Amino acid sequence: MDQAQGHAEDAESAYDVVVIGAGPVGENVADRARAAGLSAAIVESELVGGECSYWACMPSKALLRPVIARADARRVPGLRQAVQGPLDAAAVLAHRDYYTNNWKDDGQVGWLDSIGVRVYRGQGRIDGPKRVTVGGPDGERQVLTARHAVAVCTGSRAVLPDLPGLADVRPWTSREATSAQSVPGRLAVVGGGVVAAEMATAWQALGSRVTVLVRGEGLLPKMEPFAGELVAEALREAGAEVRTGVSVTSAVREGGAVTLTLDDGEHLEADEVLFATGRAPRTDDLGLDTIGIEPGSWLTVDDSCRVEGSDWLYAVGDVNHRALLTHQGKYQARIAGAAIAARAAGTPLLETDRWGAHAATADHAAVPQVVFTDPEVASVGPTAAEAERAGRRVRVVDYDLSGVAGAGLYADGYRGQARMLVDPDRPVVVGATFVGPGAGELLQAATIAVAGEVPVERLWHAVPAYPTISEVWLRFLETYRDGDGG
Structure with missing residues (x-):
């Protein structure tokens, strides 16, 4: 792969489309641009393939698949006795590692290379209209200019609560929960959403003693009430403890163990604690202030995923806060890519067509989601x-x-x-x-x-x-x- 390394200071390169963020969403925007005959560059500060490939969808579902398969087998007469033993945790973790390609992105980079998308390694920042600077790992600086569009596809990050000294506790977020190399003896899960429910399911089955602490009334609060009730019932039957209406007021790590203080004064000990308490946009270090947008904010877009008030800036995937799901972000990428290509060609957009090629209508009307619990x-x-x-x-x-x-x-x-x-x-x-x-x-x-x-x-x-x-x-x-x- 022809990587952008070793260039002169402030060397400039021009492309039709510049994409910041090489997760599945950014990859799909670049792919759609190339399919339309436009040139494209993509900037990534971590692994090409993004959160989904290495710390979210793929590793979490690789962890959960053996769990669900065993649970299903135990419900089948003639088979349940053959699967009564524990899961082989080492084999499950190795299976997870295989699906993350051991946190190497050679294959993803090779695919972008094959479709003619230039990859720039480093931190991408907007530096005025249609201009992106890339700070490389060795201190070099590259300037990219976009003839038609810049697409921000940087995703979201886990949010930790504002608890004193939490950094010293070394808490898990979704990243650590999906990439941990050993099974903790006791795991406390703080939160009641999808990440909390799935990771409680996975680690309980792998051998952890799991306690789920939900501030609200139940699990999966954004879904129909019976969904969270049935998942909580199954977790309890599997041996997990699920508590609702409780909050964590402090956390301290001493001698390897974490002590959580709850709002009723109770102290709960665990070997690891996962905080699955929300997401925030990865927009705080993107140079948005250079174009009059507040850093760290979600980016509001129209149905073609173009940022409101701009004729060149697009925000696709989690950063626009429409539907924080990989498949929905890829759907938006296809819509945005088609819209960018149409505008570049001077072709009228079908934004007024509710289910047209340039309108992400499903974000409003038909967002599908699966929670891979049991x-x-x-x-x-x-x-x-x-x-x-x-x-x-x-x-x-x-x-x-x-x-x-x-x-x-x-x-x-x-x-x-x-x-x-x-x-x-x-x-x-x-x-x-x-x-x-x-x-x-x-x-x-x-x-x-x-x-x-x-x-x-x-x-x-x-x-x-x-x-x-x-x-x-x-x-x-x-x-x-x-x-x-x-």
Whole structure:
């Protein structure tokens, strides 16, 4: 790979598009630019491939896959006795390391090279309109200018609470939780969101004694209430302790152990503590002040992912705070790349077309997400509570997933719940949530129904195969027809 190293001071290079951040989102923006015939450069201060490849999606799901496979096997007659022993933690961690390529990015760099995208190693900073400076690892400085667009794709970072002396505790964030090289004897997990639920599931199964401390009323507060309830129930049955309505007021590490003080005065000891308490944009050291934007802020964009008030700056992925999910960021990258190419060619944009090539409509209407816990949680569109807060009229259709024949065949004692939201005025499906073993594989059908605004009556003709868990769609329709549900 032709790396930008050893250049003269302030050497300048011009490209059609300059991308800051080489995670999956930035890679996809650069790829779409190149596919449209534009030249592109990408700047990365860490590993090419970004958070998802090395500290989030890939390592976390590599850790969780053996956990979920064993849990499923234990629910199958004739197989459960063969999988009663503990997981081979060393093998699971090695499997995780394989999927992160041992935290090396040669393959990702090679792919960018193959499509003609120039990679610059170092800290990228905006230095006025359409201008990016790159501070290299050896102190060299490169100046990149963009003919058409600069795309900020720097993602987000974990936020730690403001507790005195927390740095001395050496707490885990999502990065340490997905890259740890040994299993802690006791792990405290502070938080109730997706990272907290998934990492509690993984490390409990790998042998840690896990205590989850949730400040709110339950796990997964941004999803339907039954999702967090079923996940918490399963965690407790697996041996974890899940406490709700508690806050950590202080943390101290002494002699290798961490002592957490809770708001009720109780002291809790652990070998490691994971704080999964939110995300912040990686925009604090990007030179945004040179173009009148407050450093450290989320960047507000239109549906083509162009920053409001600018005709050249784009913010794609987590930094625009629309949907902090890798797949949704890659979707935005495809939209933004197409919009950049169209504007560069002087072609009118289809921004007014709600589902057009230049509008990230799914960010508002059809965001899918899977939480890889046991049981899995899968959702698309708003929750019933979100719809109500937005003033949207929806009809809630609930069904117990265990009542589907395919669920009983999938696992003895299957427990799960499903919910469909219907706009009664059109009527079309606007949202769905599934909780249960294997629920993640139900999601794409729901996403297609929501994004396609499929009329409920047409769904009668989408016949689910028997006996699969997907028959829940038939049960939904029967319940909706018979007038049951909310």
